[in-house]
Amino acid sequence: MKELVEFYPRHIEKEDRHFVVPYVEHVSGQEEGSMLKEGWKFDRKLIHEKYQNIVSNAEKPPCRPL
Numbered sequence: 001m002k003e004l005v006e007f008y009p010r011h012i013e014k015e016d017r018h019f020v021v022p023y024v025e026h027v028s029g030q031e032e033g034s035m036l037k038e039g040w041k042f043d044r045k046l047i048h049e050k051y052q053n054i055v056s057n058a059e060k061p062p063c064r065p066l
Contacts (some may be wrong), residue, residue, distance in 0.1 A: 025055075
């Protein structure tokens with residue numbers, strides 16, 4: 001979690017300043033809205049899957065040596 005807490009704010013800032021802002025300058029308002037909507041759907045699914053896998057793996061019993 002510590003790594004995520006340190007990484008995520010820097011990642012979002014970089015994404016916002018170096019990708020989203022320059023891109024939005026070249027698209028219509030409708031295209032921008034569509035892009036944001038699709039991004040939210042993708043992020044929601046990605047984060048949900050990641051943490052679902054983490055919890056599933058944590059709930060598995062430890063492997064026993066043969």
